[in-house]
Amino acid sequence: MRATDLINHSYIALRAGRVRSFLTMLGIAVGIAAVVVLTAIGEGVQRYVLKEFTQFGANLIAVMPGKTETFGVSGAMVSNVRPLSLDDARSLERLSGIEAVVPVVQGNASVEAGRMSRRSMILGVGSRVPDVWSMHPALGRFLPGDDFTAARGYAVLGSKMSEELFPGRSPLGERVRIGSESYRVVGVMERKGQMLGFDMDDTVYIPISRAMAMFDRESLMEIDLLYSAGLSSGPVAERVKRHLKDRHGGEDFTVVTQDQMLEVLGDILGVLTIAIGGLGGISLLVGGVGILTIMTITVNERRGEVGLLRALGARKRQVLTLFLLDAVTLAGMGGLIGLGLGIGLALLVGILLPALPVSISWFYAAMAEIIALLVGLASGVAPALHAARLDPVQALRAE
Amino acid sequence: MIRLEGIDRSFQVGGEWVHALREISLEIPAGDYVAIMGPSGSGKSTLLNVIGLLDRPDRGRYLLGGVDAAGLTEEGRADLRRDKIGFVFQSFHLISRLTAAENVELPLVLAGTEPRVREARVAELLQQLNLSDRARHRPDQLSGGQRQRVAIARALAMRPAVLLADEPTGNLDLTSGREVVEILEGMNAKGITLLVVTHDPAIGGRAHRRIRMVDGLVEEGA
Ligand SMILES: Nc1ncnc2c1ncn2[C@@H]1O[C@H](COP(=O)(O)OP(=O)(O)OP(=O)(O)O)[C@@H](O)[C@H]1O
Ligand SMILES: [Mg+2]
Numbered sequence: 001m002r003a004t005d006l007i008n009h010s011y012i013a014l015r016a017g018r019v020r021s022f023l024t025m026l027g028i029a030v031g032i033a034a035v036v037v038l039t040a041i042g043e044g045v046q047r048y049v050l051k052e053f054t055q056f057g058a059n060l061i062a063v064m065p066g067k068t069e070t071f072g073v074s075g076a077m078v079s080n081v082r083p084l085s086l087d088d089a090r091s092l093e094r095l096s097g098i099e100a101v102v103p104v105v106q107g108n109a110s111v112e113a114g115r116m117s118r119r120s121m122i123l124g125v126g127s128r129v130p131d132v133w134s135m136h137p138a139l140g141r142f143l144p145g146d147d148f149t150a151a152r153g154y155a156v157l158g159s160k161m162s163e164e165l166f167p168g169r170s171p172l173g174e175r176v177r178i179g180s181e182s183y184r185v186v187g188v189m190e191r192k193g194q195m196l197g198f199d200m201d202d203t204v205y206i207p208i209s210r211a212m213a214m215f216d217r218e219s220l221m222e223i224d225l226l227y228s229a230g231l232s233s234g235p236v237a238e239r240v241k242r243h244l245k246d247r248h249g250g251e252d253f254t255v256v257t258q259d260q261m262l263e264v265l266g267d268i269l270g271v272l273t274i275a276i277g278g279l280g281g282i283s284l285l286v287g288g289v290g291i292l293t294i295m296t297i298t299v300n301e302r303r304g305e306v307g308l309l310r311a312l313g314a315r316k317r318q319v320l321t322l323f324l325l326d327a328v329t330l331a332g333m334g335g336l337i338g339l340g341l342g343i344g345l346a347l348l349v350g351i352l353l354p355a356l357p358v359s360i361s362w363f364y365a366a367m368a369e370i371i372a373l374l375v376g377l378a379s380g381v382a383p384a385l386h387a388a389r390l391d392p393v394q395a396l397r398a399e
Numbered sequence: 400m401i402r403l404e405g406i407d408r409s410f411q412v413g414g415e416w417v418h419a420l421r422e423i424s425l426e427i428p429a430g431d432y433v434a435i436m437g438p439s440g441s442g443k444s445t446l447l448n449v450i451g452l453l454d455r456p457d458r459g460r461y462l463l464g465g466v467d468a469a470g471l472t473e474e475g476r477a478d479l480r481r482d483k484i485g486f487v488f489q490s491f492h493l494i495s496r497l498t499a500a501e502n503v504e505l506p507l508v509l510a511g512t513e514p515r516v517r518e519a520r521v522a523e524l525l526q527q528l529n530l531s532d533r534a535r536h537r538p539d540q541l542s543g544g545q546r547q548r549v550a551i552a553r554a555l556a557m558r559p560a561v562l563l564a565d566e567p568t569g570n571l572d573l574t575s576g577r578e579v580v581e582i583l584e585g586m587n588a589k590g591i592t593l594l595v596v597t598h599d600p601a602i603g604g605r606a607h608r609r610i611r612m613v614d615g616l617v618e619e620g621a
Contacts (some may be wrong), residue, residue, distance in 0.1 A: 002508075002514075005511075012497065012501075013496065305494055311451070312486075312505060312509055313478065313480045313482070313506065313509060315473070315477045316474075392453045393454050
């Protein structure tokens with residue numbers, strides 16, 4: 001039998017039972033649509049989170065005290081660790097391939113301006129924050145490049161901090177009290193939003209050495225490095241590691257590149273996307289059961305036809321193929337309807353809920369369609385085999 | 400030529416065995432016109448199914464055009480059936496979702512015949528059976544006689560050597576019945592071997608040869 005005739009035969013059969021075919025396809029369509037929409041949301045969230053992470057600049061390497069296999073565990077938990085010092089930061093600045101260094105110390109303190117007061121996050125940093133973190137002042141300028149140890153009492157406010165302390169006026173040149181010290185405001189940062197739960201806008205940036213004194217710290221919490229564009233993170237991270245090992249006499253620190261972070265994050269979110277895609281896949285299974293049911297009924301109804309086909313000289317295999325194709329066509333067309341439905345729904349979600357990032361994954365859409373075809377094949381096998389094995393004489397008597 | 404030697408066929412119904420064909424030996428030369436008659440349940444349809452290679456005898460030898468059916472595989476029998484045998488049934492067995500032309504075309508489609516050849520053959524058959532103006536009609540839009548003519552056209556599509564008709568007029572009124580018989584006889588006149596199972600003595604009387612079956616046994620003549 002010719003391929004076009006096979007397809008035509010299935011098409012005529014499905015068209016003849018329009019309502020039934022459509023309802024059966026709907027089962028598969030819902031499954032496919034679910035997979036498409038859910039993975040579109042998953043993929044969108046993934047991209048959104050990754051973008052959140054890269055908004056603080058690319059080509060970043062972070063050095064943290066303490067040796068850990070995964071990041072997140074503080075060096076304070078490990079004994080006989082040499083802390084990261086300002087000298088470490090300074091020496092890294094001279095390493096080839098390193099463009100800029102930001103030493104970081106973070107704490108909480110109350111910030112006062114006139115009668116206004118606000119307790120919030122204080123970040124002790126170096127002058128290169130605009131380059132390393134891709135954050136720029138909206139007003140004035142960032143902290144000057146004073147030597148770490150002789151830094152002047154200048155402060156830069158986050159945008160929210162500025163609005164709270166100096167509502168409706170420019171804070172430039174004004175004085176604020178942080179802890180027991182007085183600082184002059186030299187700049188206000190552009191709005192940046194939340195970053196992993198930290199409100200970067202409700203922050204005051206002061207020179208690192210003053211922050212260390214304020215929080216009574218001998219060492220740094222982190223050193224962020226910006227390496228030259230065009231270099232790849234691996235070798236640069238190696239160089240940083242070797243350099244610090246020489247200084248410390250051992251590897252008592254952790255070097256994390258942004259690429260590594262993104263990779264781990266991407267993996268986690270990817271698994272999440274697959275998981276919710278699988279959830280949609282379960283409804284595909286239900287659609288498959290629908291096809292199995294309807295094909296079983298169809299074969300039973302068409303027993304006389306099976307007998308006739310055999311009387312006309314059709315081989316068992318041919319009967320099998322014809323019924324299998326019916327099932328696969330049902331599933332395939334259901335899948336296409338589901339793709340259309342899913343893409344439409346995903347776009348609609350994108351329009352109605354702009355906050356929820358949606359990004360249609362063509363990979364998962366194609367996978368879903370292939371799975372639909374496989375589901376059709378799987379659910380068609382038993383009924384088709386049954387049809388092929390019917391005794392032609394008995395089948396002819398059925399009508 | 401059809402040749403049966405000592406063909407036996409029984410069915411198990413419940414716990415009992417029904418002997419549908421007993422020791423049937425029969426020789427039907429090519430081009431013959433045979434009427435098979437006999438009471439209900441005497442084994443006429445079973446005999447036709449064995450001859451049409453739809454059913455396998457439990458015992459005995461069956462030769463169709465010199466080929467021993469026993470030596471054929473399932474596929475081999477399907478192919479031989481496709482190429483040599485045409486079936487006509489009492490209940491027509493047309494596919495209701497296909498048009499008359501598509502029903503006639505079905506054996507050619509199953510055989511993988513080229514569409515151009517198919518089209519020509521179908522048109523020719525429909526004309527021959529006076530159905531040209533009904534080509535696009537579905538079975539439920541046709542009269543009983545027209546339906547049986549479509550079924551005959553379908554049986555002829557592969558240009559078979561043998562036409563097996565099991566009570567082809569059983570569901571038809573007198574006029575359409577006579578028409579159908581005349582068409583079948585016309586085919587026989589062109590050389591096709593024709594076997595007709597019938598309860599109608601008038602049709603039986605027109606055949607070249609009559610076989611009477613009783614309880615699975617063949618009585619020649621009568
Ligand atoms: N598939 C089957 N299973 C069980 N018994 C069968 C089967 N086919 C035929 N028989 C039995 O074999 C006997 C002959 O049946 P067959 O159909 O050949 O009779 P028939 O002469 O065609 O009768 P009718 O004139 O009513 O069509 C009957 O007793 C019937 O019940
Ligand atoms: Mg019968």
